Amino acid sequence: MAEPTQRTRTEDSPPAEDGRQQALAALVLPSPDTLTEEQLRGATCVWDSTTLTPETAIDLGPRRDGPYQWFPRACRVCVTTRSLAALYDHVDKCETCRGSAGALCPDGRPLYRLSIHGGR
Ligand SMILES: [Zn+2]
Ligand SMILES: [Zn+2]
Secondary structure (H helix, E strand, O other), X not given: OOOOOOOOOOOOOOOHHHHHHXXXXXXXXXXXXXXXXHHHHOOEOOOOOOEOOOOOOEEOOOEEEOOEXXXXXXXXXXXXXXXXXXXXXXXXXXXXXHHOOOOOOOOHHHHHHHHHHOOO
16 A cells, blocks of 8 residues: 655665675785685685684685685684774775764775674
């Protein structure tokens, strides 16, 4: 009976998924040389070696190391910590994020979201 009221206006930002992949791809990883075979395979977290399950693993996107491509994955705790660190780092250098109270730039926003939701 009622007309659809789902007219939530999304601000002109890229879709959440894009921003999320971008933010994940921007996280700095340990050098593949220092990682175990499990970490390189994505069986354990690249940062703290936590064993990952399909439910807990967060895909960090394909990475390239010279001729090799690898597919790191991480646990939610690490993604949260790392993205928060990356966000602080970004805000520190970004005039837009520092200037406007609470409003983050298109680069800062995905990091913020990631740090809250742990990539989900
Ligand atoms: Zn971890
Ligand atoms: Zn910014």
